Amino acid sequence: MSEAEIRFLLARMSMDDDHSSLKKLYIFFSTTLLNFAYSFVKSNEVAEEIVDDVFLRIWLNRAHATEIVNFKSYLYASVKNRSLNHLSNAYLRDVVQMEDIHVDIQDNAPNGEEQLYAADTMQIIEQAVNALPLQCHNVYKLVKNEGMKYKDVALHLNISIKTVEYHMGNALRSIAKNLAEESFSVYKISVDKISSN
Template identity: 35%
Template sequence: MSEEVFCVQKIKEGDQMAFCSFVELYSKDLYYFALGYVNVRELAEEVVSDVFLEVWNNRARLDEIIHIKSWLLVLVRNKAISYLRKEQPDTTVSFDEIDDFHVPLFQSPDNKMISREEIAKINQAIAALPPKCKEVFVLAKIEKLPYKKISEMLNISVKTINVHISKALNIISGILYE
C-alpha cells in the first residue's frame, strides 16, 4: 500500500495527524497553482485553505478519488475562479477571460547550476505565454501531470495539449535564444 493511499485511509477514519501530513504534502503546489489565478498571496492562501477544508469535510469519500493531486488542482482552479467571480459580481468570469494567469517563479532543484539571470529569463519566457497555453504548460511541464489528466481537467483533447506545449516550447526557446 502506497504512502498516499495509507494517508487517505487514515484521513477517512478522521486521523488529524494524517491530514496534517496530507496538507503538508500538497499545500505548496496548490498555493502556487492558486497564486497563478488570483495573483494575491493572501487570496491564494485562502483558496488553498478552503480546498483543504472541503477535503476534510468530504473525507469519507476520499477513497473514491483515483488521482488525488489532479482532483486537488481542479478544486483549486474552481475555487480560484469562484473567488474572482465574487470580487467582480456583475461580470461573468471564465478561464478564457482570465488573461493574467501567471506562473509563480520557476524554482529548479539545480539552482546552483542555473544562474539567477537564466532563471529570470525562463520565468519571463513562461510569463510571455498566452493564458491557456501557459496553464497547459504549467500542468504538463512543471506539475508533471500526464496529458490525459490535463485533458480531463481542462476538458480539452490530448492533441490540443500537444499543440499548446509545442507553441509554448517554441515561444520559450525563441525568447531564451534571442
C-alpha cells in the same frame, strides 16, 4: 509522496478520523497548490484561503476520501475551480481587470499537471473571446493582446471611449460567465465523487 502513501493517509483519515494524515497531505501539496492558485488570483492571501478551503472540505468529507480516484488531480481541479469562482465573484462585485484572469503558465506552473490545468483555463478564455461579436472581439484583442489604452483603441477604431468600455465590459462578462459555467461543471463532477449528497 507515492500513490500508495497517499492512499494510506486517505484511508486513515477516512476510517480513523486521523487529523495528522490530513496535515501530512497538506504539508506535502500546499506549496505547489499555493503557486497554482496564485497563478489565477494574483494574491497570496486569496491563494492561501483557497488552498485552506480545499483541505477543509476534504476533512469535512473525510468519510468519502478513499473514493477519490486521483487525489493529486482532485486537488488541482478543486483549487482551479475555487480560483475561477473567486474571479467570477470578483467580477460581479467589481469590474475584473484583465490581469486578474491572466495565468502565467511558465512562471507559476512548473510541472506538467499544473500546465494542463492552466492551459485548459486559457482555452476556455480563448473560446469565449472567439465567440464575441466582431467589434467586441477587436476591442478586447487590442486592449489585451496589444496592450493599448482605451483612448488609443477608440482612436484606432474611430469609436468613443465609452463604446470601448462597453465592449470590454461585455467581453469580461462573457469570459467570467464561461469560466463560472466550466468551473461549476467540473466542480460538480469532482464533488459527486466524494459526497453522497
